[in-house]
Amino acid sequence: MLAFIARRLFQSVIVMLAVAFIAFMVFRYVGDPVSSMLGQDSTMADHEALRERLGLNEPFYIQFYHFVVNALQGQFGISYRLQQPVSQLIMERLPATIELAFASASIALVLGVVLGIYTALRPRAFSTGVIMTASLIGVSLPTFLIGIGLIYVFAVELKVLPSFGRGEVINLGWWRTGLLTESGLRSLILPAITLSLFQLTLIMRLVRAEMLEVLRTDYIRFARARGLSQRAINFGHALKNTMVPVITITGLQLGSVIAFAIITETVFQWPGVGSLFVNSVAVVDVPVMAAYLVFVALVFVVINLIVDILYFIVDPRLRDGAKSGR
Amino acid sequence: MTEPVLSIKDLVVEFPFRDDVFRAVDGVSFDIMPGEVLGVVGESGAGKSMTGSAVIGLIERPGHIAAGEIRLKGERIDNLPEEAKAKLRGKRIGMVFQDPLTSLNPLYTIGEQLIETIRTHLPLNEAEARQKAIDLLSEAGIPKAAERIDSYPHQFSGGMRQRVVIALAIAAEPELIIADEPTSALDVSVQAQIIKVLKKLCANHGAAVMLITHDMGVIAQTADRMVVMHQGKVVETGTVGDIIRRPQEPYTIKLINSIPTIQRQAGDVTPAEAANDDGAYVQIKHLVRDFEIGGGGFLKLLPGKVEMFRAVNDVSFAIEKGKTFGLVGESGSGKSTCAKMIVGLLRPTSGTITVDGHDIWAGGAGHQERRKRVQMIFQDPYASLNPRWRVADIIAEPMRTLGIARNRTEVEQRVAELLTRVRLDPSVMRKFPHEFSGGQRQRIAIARALSSQPEFIVCDEPTSALDVSVQAQVLDLMQELQDEFGLTYLLISHNLAVVRQMSSAVGVLHNGVLVEKGPTDAIFDNPQADYTRMLLDAVPDISRVA
Numbered sequence: 001m002l003a004f005i006a007r008r009l010f011q012s013v014i015v016m017l018a019v020a021f022i023a024f025m026v027f028r029y030v031g032d033p034v035s036s037m038l039g040q041d042s043t044m045a046d047h048e049a050l051r052e053r054l055g056l057n058e059p060f061y062i063q064f065y066h067f068v069v070n071a072l073q074g075q076f077g078i079s080y081r082l083q084q085p086v087s088q089l090i091m092e093r094l095p096a097t098i099e100l101a102f103a104s105a106s107i108a109l110v111l112g113v114v115l116g117i118y119t120a121l122r123p124r125a126f127s128t129g130v131i132m133t134a135s136l137i138g139v140s141l142p143t144f145l146i147g148i149g150l151i152y153v154f155a156v157e158l159k160v161l162p163s164f165g166r167g168e169v170i171n172l173g174w175w176r177t178g179l180l181t182e183s184g185l186r187s188l189i190l191p192a193i194t195l196s197l198f199q200l201t202l203i204m205r206l207v208r209a210e211m212l213e214v215l216r217t218d219y220i221r222f223a224r225a226r227g228l229s230q231r232a233i234n235f236g237h238a239l240k241n242t243m244v245p246v247i248t249i250t251g252l253q254l255g256s257v258i259a260f261a262i263i264t265e266t267v268f269q270w271p272g273v274g275s276l277f278v279n280s281v282a283v284v285d286v287p288v289m290a291a292y293l294v295f296v297a298l299v300f301v302v303i304n305l306i307v308d309i310l311y312f313i314v315d316p317r318l319r320d321g322a323k324s325g326r
Numbered sequence: 327m328t329e330p331v332l333s334i335k336d337l338v339v340e341f342p343f344r345d346d347v348f349r350a351v352d353g354v355s356f357d358i359m360p361g362e363v364l365g366v367v368g369e370s371g372a373g374k375s376m377t378g379s380a381v382i383g384l385i386e387r388p389g390h391i392a393a394g395e396i397r398l399k400g401e402r403i404d405n406l407p408e409e410a411k412a413k414l415r416g417k418r419i420g421m422v423f424q425d426p427l428t429s430l431n432p433l434y435t436i437g438e439q440l441i442e443t444i445r446t447h448l449p450l451n452e453a454e455a456r457q458k459a460i461d462l463l464s465e466a467g468i469p470k471a472a473e474r475i476d477s478y479p480h481q482f483s484g485g486m487r488q489r490v491v492i493a494l495a496i497a498a499e500p501e502l503i504i505a506d507e508p509t510s511a512l513d514v515s516v517q518a519q520i521i522k523v524l525k526k527l528c529a530n531h532g533a534a535v536m537l538i539t540h541d542m543g544v545i546a547q548t549a550d551r552m553v554v555m556h557q558g559k560v561v562e563t564g565t566v567g568d569i570i571r572r573p574q575e576p577y578t579i580k581l582i583n584s585i586p587t588i589q590r591q592a593g594d595v596t597p598a599e600a601a602n603d604d605g606a607y608v609q610i611k612h613l614v615r616d617f618e619i620g621g622g623g624f625l626k627l628l629p630g631k632v633e634m635f636r637a638v639n640d641v642s643f644a645i646e647k648g649k650t651f652g653l654v655g656e657s658g659s660g661k662s663t664c665a666k667m668i669v670g671l672l673r674p675t676s677g678t679i680t681v682d683g684h685d686i687w688a689g690g691a692g693h694q695e696r697r698k699r700v701q702m703i704f705q706d707p708y709a710s711l712n713p714r715w716r717v718a719d720i721i722a723e724p725m726r727t728l729g730i731a732r733n734r735t736e737v738e739q740r741v742a743e744l745l746t747r748v749r750l751d752p753s754v755m756r757k758f759p760h761e762f763s764g765g766q767r768q769r770i771a772i773a774r775a776l777s778s779q780p781e782f783i784v785c786d787e788p789t790s791a792l793d794v795s796v797q798a799q800v801l802d803l804m805q806e807l808q809d810e811f812g813l814t815y816l817l818i819s820h821n822l823a824v825v826r827q828m829s830s831a832v833g834v835l836h837n838g839v840l841v842e843k844g845p846t847d848a849i850f851d852n853p854q855a856d857y858t859r860m861l862l863d864a865v866p867d868i869s870r871v872a
Contacts, residue, residue: 218428226383226443227416240433316478
């Protein structure tokens with residue numbers, strides 16, 4: 001188990017270095033940050049001074065070394081646009097994104113698993129047909145359309161929920177949460193639903209397919225033949241076996257929810273990392289883009305590691321496999 | 327007269343399809359007395375497993391019982407509501423399935439599964455149930471049951487898992503056990519032990535047994551009475567001795583005649599003369615194959631970290647031209663690894679394989695030559711044919727890749743010819759593999775093997791996926807083709823009877839070592855190695871019925 005985790009950590013470091021390199025290349029070669037920062041009416045001397053200050057005159061590998069060392073300390077330089085440290089910008093906005101991501105992931109996971117099991121256990125019911133058809137619509141509609149539709153119905157027509165922003169927030173140390181105020185929670189509802197819809201349908205369809213597969217296996221037949229109750233079979237024996245592949249997909253989906261909530265955040269003007277990224281792209285704010293790239297990679301690497309460890313906990317065959325090395 | 331435990335009358339199980347109704351079980355009737363072992367025998371599709379499923383109430387939809395009645399101790403159970411049926415399962419009727427590798431939930435320890443089952447049926451607390459589980463496991467012959475109860479299923483071998491499955495089936499002291507092919511997925515030596523355990527446990531607990539199997543040998547050793555089924559109907563019922571020695575119905579007679587036996591029969595192949603190995607057509611010398619286990623990935627870079635497993639250990643034998651060499655062994659004995667090395671799919675760690683004087687691992691021209699001369703027939707005809715290709719393409723592929731025939735008409739002509747040789751109609755070449763039965767598919771596989779005009783064919787368990795009567799046909803065909811073309815076969819099988827019938831010389835493989843080799847009769851009638859003797863004793867054989 002420890003050897004396995006060590007191996008995975010080693011792989012993660014390689015992945016992170018590769019991503020850091022790409023981020024650095026972007027940082028180094030996309031556009032000319034100096035001219036975009038200083039504007040039209042600056043002198044050559046101003047340019048040169050800023051280049052020196054940003055360290056752009058040093059050789060390539062020194063710059064990469066500095067980049068990695070700084071990144072390890074959480075230093076990604078200063079945003080060209082906002083003239084603030086990038087790490088500070090990201091940290092300020094991270095709580096908003098994470099709260100949104102976890103809210104929508106919880107909705108997706110709970111509803112997805114419940115509906116998946118329901119539709120698997122009643123494959124012929126009318127309600128299953130309705131759910132499956134509705135889920136198809138959920139997959140095929142683009143996120144922004146769902147977001148705009150929800151805003152139109154609940155914010156514009158019914159006027160029950162706010163259409164943008166996070167509402168009131170409370171500071172808990174550096175973490176600014178919207179979960180403790182009524183307006184914060186109300187603001188969370190629409191974006192969370194919008195963001196969760198795609199994941200929900202995906203998880204539901206996956207759980208259903210896996211569950212149908214598992215219910216056909218011999219050990220489920222044998223469990224029936226032993227006279228175990230339906231409940232014990234469906235929720236004890238079948239569900240645990242269903243969860244193995246579901247964990248992987250859910251983990252990766254959670255990663256992409258955190259990393260790519262961009263569209264939802266833009267539609268709802270949610271002050272998270274995604275909208276920071278979109279605004280930075282518009283003005284070629286390279287340090288922010290580079291830091292975002294590294295951040296996204298980190299999210300995926302960490303989630304993958306967690307998923308691998310969860311596998312170990314769920315599936316005893318893997319535990320032994322790692323021991324004997326097969 | 328005592329009341330039968332199970333009484334089935336005119337049972338009909340139907341599967342409605344869009345425009346047709348398929349009768350899987352058609353008017354079956356029989357009784358099982360208390361403590362009796364009733365064998366239900368038949369080939370695949372005979373409806374024997376479906377009868378078992380009907381009794382325990384687990385017919386897959388859309389199948390359903392259309393007529394007839396099932397009585398358990400006189401009480402009618404086929405028309406009970408689902409919850410009442412569920413209460414019978416495990417409590418009064420236990421079931422053992424064929425494949426112990428898939429019968430147990432891989433994510434729970436065997437203890438958890440036993441305790442769950444025991445507590446579902448018996449009013450015991452956790453500790454009592456655990457004690458009972460340990461007792462059951464020791465009774466089923468699992469050593470150190472108290473320690474092993476917290477192991478997961480994958481930590482047991484197939485035979486051990488089947489013991490666990492039997493312990494599970496008997497956990498709540500049911501009156502009837504339905505054993506559906508309980509030993510078909512196991513090696514012969516293990517098979518014998520499992521039959522013993524099943525018999526002993528059922529006798530100890532006073533349970534009657536409905537033993538479903540295609541293996542007449544198992545029935546002969548185990549059952550008191552038997553029922554022969556064919557296409558959903560009962561063909562013949564009677565005591566085991568009566569049916570095997572004096573079968574009445576034509577189908578039963580045919581079934582019994584097609585079973586190969588390990589006893590010598592007239593008309594078997596003549597034994598080989600004491601062969602001079604140096605002149606033999608195929609020579610295998612000091613063949614060794616190691617596999618790495620453990621330390622994958624970058625651990626390989628560290629010295630001393632790699633453990634080796636020797637799957638094949640210094641195996642040497644020779645095959646005369648036009649003869650068949652039978653290689654016998656249980657699963658894990660290395661026989662399939664040998665086959666892969668001989669056909670050139672797996673590189674030997676050391677040793678040489680020569681076919682007609684050419685070293686098949688020498689590379690260069692010998693490589694191309696090998697692909698023409700050496701072909702293989704695989705075990706499972708359902709998996710070895712590409713389901714998206716037409717039969718003609720499947721058979722023609724070796725010709726095309728080896729450049730034997732190039733233009734279309736020539737290829738087609740040869741495919742037709744090959745199909746005729748394997749006794750199939752040439753017009754079937756436009757069809758896809760799924761349109762054929764198992765036996766027909768194996769014929770197609772044979773035609774494919776023949777299409778490069780090989781002289782040497784390696785047959786890896788060519789009939790073990792087939793029914794006995796089909797097996798007999800395929801073996802006959804192989805024999806005829808050998809006579810016709812002077813083919814040399816390496817026949818790999820765990821089925822001793824098949825090997826006896828087909829081969830002139832035999833090698834017995836055990837844990838990668840060739841423990842014995844020699845002319846077939848010598849090995850079977852006068853085995854020298856202990857392992858060979860044990861293997862021969864373990865074979866359930868209908869000719870031993872007293």
